[in-house]
Amino acid sequence: MNKKILYILSIVVTFGLMSCDKYLDTTPDNRTVLDSDEKVKELLTSAYPEMTYGLFCYSMSDNVADRGEGNEVFRNNEQGYFWEEFTETLQDSPSGYWESCYNAIAHANQALEFIESTKVEGDIPFEYLPYYGEALLVRAYCHFMLVNLWGQHYNPATADTDLGVPYVTEVEDVVFKDYKRETVAKVYELVEKDLLEGLKHIEDNAYDVPKYHFNVAAANTFASRFYQYKGEWQKVKDYATAALGAHPSAKLRDLAGKYNLMGINEQAAEYSKATEPANLMLTSNITYNFSLFQGLLRYGLSHDIFSKVFDNVFVQGASSNAWTQSAVTVSNNLVVWKWGYFFKRMDVNADIGLYYAMTPKIVAEEALFNRIEANVMLKKYTEAEDDLNLYFEKRLAPFTDENKVTEEKITERFSKDSHAASDLDPWYDLDEKTRTYLNCAIHTRRREFAYNGLRWFDIRRFNIKVIHEVNESTPVVLEAKDARKVLQIPAMAQQYGLEANNR
Template identity: 45%
Template sequence: MNYKNVYIAGVALALSMLTGCNDYLDKIPDNRTELNSVEAVSELLTSAYPDASYMMFCETMSDNSGDKGNGAQHIQINEEAYYWSETFSSTGQDTPEFYWNASYEAIASSNQALKAIEELGSPGDAMPYKGEALLTRAYSHFMLVNLFAKTYNPETADKDMGIPFVTEPEDVVIKEYTRQSVAKVYELIQKDLDAGLPLIQDQAYEVPKYHFNVAAAYTFASRFYLYTGQWQKAIECANNALSVEPAKQMRDWVDEYAAYTYYELRARYTHSEESANLLLAGQVTWWGRQFASARYALTGARRDEIVYADNVSGGDWAYKIYGSNELYLNIPKLEEHFKYNSINATTGRGYVMSPILTIEEALLNRAEALAMNNQFEESITDLNAFLSKRIKAYDASHVLTTDRVKTFYADNETVLNPFYSISEDQLPFVKCLADFRRVEYIHEGMRWFDVRRFRMEIEHNINNEVGEDGKEVLLAEDLRKECQIPELAIEFGLTPNPR
């Protein structure tokens, strides 16, 4: 396919070029000349993680969200995400464009670090940081291709438009790139994973959870291999993140979390001392203050559908839902940290320490890969480990068996359409895992990626102020599942996603 060229640059930089009045133009974009030590490289890599959040727009686009009605807080970009709009009225935080720019800025830091390590002669003490740079580059590209391109399908991936995969430092203010195929992007991500994983060392970091430590790196790899249908590799990678007793690594919603107050729970959920958090990233977002009050978010109907409905264990989920009425339903997961623009400023930005990789994901990834590998009893073991920390008063009556899973999902009408076939024996397990992920990641946006990879059809209810209520449907093959490429990038020649 003949892809057009594109200039990748942040919105602020591009606008400054149009106006011709920004000091940035007087600086050398590539500051590798200052990276003259391993310590400097390690410091640079703190900027190799996207400082933007996908949580708001992904959660809102998914079927975890509903319309609370006119009495709830109206946020324009929240509404635009709910209606799967092609364009957003803002390019600021919590929009797809903001995440696009932050991801490519993170990739630029990864590439600068890799080049600096090469110029330093690739000393032994730099190898953990080389591994981190490769993993951060792989992660940002993986997130971008799973937001702005079609879902991976090996039969069409070589023809589907992907994203630009950037491997060289930016040594000019504006650089020309090509939009590669989905297949090529995945190939290059796997190449970075293969090269980077053996180099990761937890001992290289004062606080490993702010970096790609071993458990986080292998959890991300397990996600990659799950999405590409490489079941054995997904299992092996998850094994490297999990202990022999994974339940002890998980958040304990049954006992520990049950004792917390609202604000204690919100602080604990994203804390570095929480064993379940494998990788935390500081991200610019207002979602920490809006996830409970936004109009298009968790409604009573969604709560009843996801949390209060019967589940395969026969017990009740232990997640703590707060909110005295429909308008403020929430599970207190996110705590905002407000940073003023300057010492004397009265304005600033909200940040959240986002748990972008967790031990629960490693467990659920392994359970799904085991089921797809026809290792049903091993998958059941992981499902029961998960339930032991998620079901109130968990006891023997809640323990799953293969027959119990099959019986519960026998009449379940959810349609899953991944690129690979799912057998009659596998399907109940995959549906069960999709349900577990859905309830586990309320507010966090992860449900959207299952909607995409399983090619699910979902509905959004519409509470009209005048007249009858209605619904909006997102079809299995709906083109709106691919976020539109930022307008500025399109203006520079990047082919937009079809609509």
């Protein structure tokens, strides 16, 4: 799949055309009137963040390098690369994502308030239960994402004092309301309560297209991520297994087979389809974070990073050409080809509009890697190897007995090397063998989730140091426990009285 292609993309800057509701500033009488389960269902289609974290999280990670002058300088990409305070407030910005999450939470709370009012003798009517579960999961997920960007990563030793984010559980009945930051521990407690209750009621057959909602597999994968961050490994394994089902291989993205036979445009279309088994939950986002735009950014994938992360497949017997997720060339820059975009005009006669991407927010590969990590921490190393082989079977062509994962091969490459700028340093202890297997799992996971932002959360939870090279200048460094790993509370939220993070 070593294909090269040159694209020239003219991106229309549409910041001035976009508008976001201000932080938790929804006029109380400007709400949908709910009077049926169908209207609740319709309301919940708006209960997913329209903005996304992928681009700014990617820019802060160790998957990017300075590709030099002559490339597109996109402010969120540049400020993320240097770990500066973000000044944009709309698409692909932390502020935009913050607002979008709280807007989604407001929709979820409106749905929950109405559903609670339909109770008969204390019970929610059957027809409302799937939407009750969905609204709880949306509220849990949005708060979980917020606290893991604007709060410290969960550490049981400090979570009771670390500042988190406001956890909003009521529909606002005033235009401006005072909110306070809960502790990280409290946010996790409330997320878990909503998550577990919501999981009881999710029904895939309640939706025309379940993958545009929190379906059973997506909800279980989210649960596995939640307990992964808390370090409750048996629960991680149990929820990940529930998400993957009896035949996990059938749910993985078949890059070595089906995708390897496709052309570039066909791949991009397939990557974001609801019919793709690997896509467990998709959301439509206003964003520039799609494959083609990645080729224009100044701060993005370099040949050196690609060589370190993708080419050097550790499985013996597999050359670099065996790795099917190869890079293509866009505007002379390397891009690992993933999802595409669509352009929505402001009206039928307009030449301006917004770029959207149907982004895979929760995928089967995450559930698999969460289970791999759980098995490593539970010291079930053979089971971790089995799952790694399931993964590589879909990424290496050919995949034979000669290049299967074994303890010997993992030890040879990962016993002394995390393949990052520092060792993995989570809040829990690691013995030598566990660390070796974890190095393998987290490095392999890094290559799978290029661009979608998940690498940034691994950098936070493992206290990984990041070094960004600067063209013709001194590198910039984000230390292992750098305060800048916690995003600054958006300025407009601080104006409403929320305490800023220390810098």
